[in-house]
Amino acid sequence: MISFGIIGTNFISDRFIAAGSMLTNFKVGAVCSRSINTAQSFANKHNIVHCYTDVVEMLDSGNIQALYIASPTNLHAHYAQIALEKGIHVLCEKPVTSNSKELKQLIEIASRKQVLFMEAMKSTTMPAFRQVAEHLNEIGQPRRYFASYCQYSSRYDAYKAGNVLNAFKPEYSNGALMDIGVYCIYPAVMLFGKPKSVKASAFMLDSGVDGEGSIILEYDDMDAVVMYSKISNSSLPVEIQGEQGNLVLDRVSEPSRVTLMPRGGEQVDLSLPTIEQDMYYEIEHFIQLLEENKKQSPINSFENSLITMEIMDEARKQIGLVFPADLK
Known part of the structure; x- marks a missing residue:
């Protein structure tokens, strides 16, 4: 069972949970938002136990093994870097970063820390x-x-x-x-x-x-x-x-x-x-990579991204x- 933390409480995160819930080895362990009221409202809707307003606190909580990032694009690199440095696997919405400079930095960290990092390009x-x-x-x-x-x-x-x-x-x-x-x-x-x-x-x-x-x-x-x-x-x-x-x-x-x-x-x-919940396939692929101890997707690879x-x-x-x- 892979427990995900989620950053971002918009409709994309709703779809992510709907798709992931079709998998027996998926669960959401925590959600993080700048507002505790927003986080709690989202958690109540999806039966999520843990809510945070501080990303570091969520990553250090022990409640998650992977992070799904659905924040605005300008924040992708910031959140991914924190998670990767802490050894947390990252599935990040497309576009994965604002530019290639940020992406190169994240690839270096993921490779050094030996954690899985993948762009969530579902198609x-x-x-x-x-x-x-x-x-x-x-x-x-x-x-x-x-x-x-x-x-x-x-x-x-x-x-x-x-x-x-x-x-x-x-x-x-x-x-x-x-x-x-x-x-x-x-x-x-x-x-x-x-x-x-x-x-x-x-x-x-x-x-x-x-x-x-x-x-x-x-x-x-x-x-x-x-x-x-x-x-x-x-x-x-x-x-x-x-x-x-x-x-x-x-x-x-x-x-x-x-x-x-x-x-x-x-x-x-x-x-x-x-499957109608089309994000199912990227989540299934990501979890399979984790279970096989792979650190990079052969589909949404570092090179392709x-x-x-x-x-x-x-x-x-x-x-x-x-x-x-x-x-x-």
């Missing part, structure tokens, strides 16, 4: 994406990866009304690229590795973050085209085009349906049954998106 652990990876060779030489994640944010209505919420504030290391563009980039890195070059463009909001953008990743024999937005919607699927066919995924962030379309042949449905973060660093440099965390 790459889901059955549909595993099917893509297993059947990629059936489309021949890949020539293009295309991924779109454009989802109009309800917070943008507030923004236009003059109320700038955290999702559109650079001090929280937020914006469209960090929030949802990462979902498009990470699978490309997992499938095709580090690109030769990055070309980015974006529409910047007055608050200082990007509302939408596009990125082209250049490889030796193919390219990856990524589009993301928090100020418009899109229904486009994910497609990997090869010389002998193509693979189509229904949704980059929560894939459930995958179709193989051989050139000149009949399409094949490669979809596998998928670092390449993804370096791509986003370069994209932000090109579009002029700077976070306070970059200046430390």
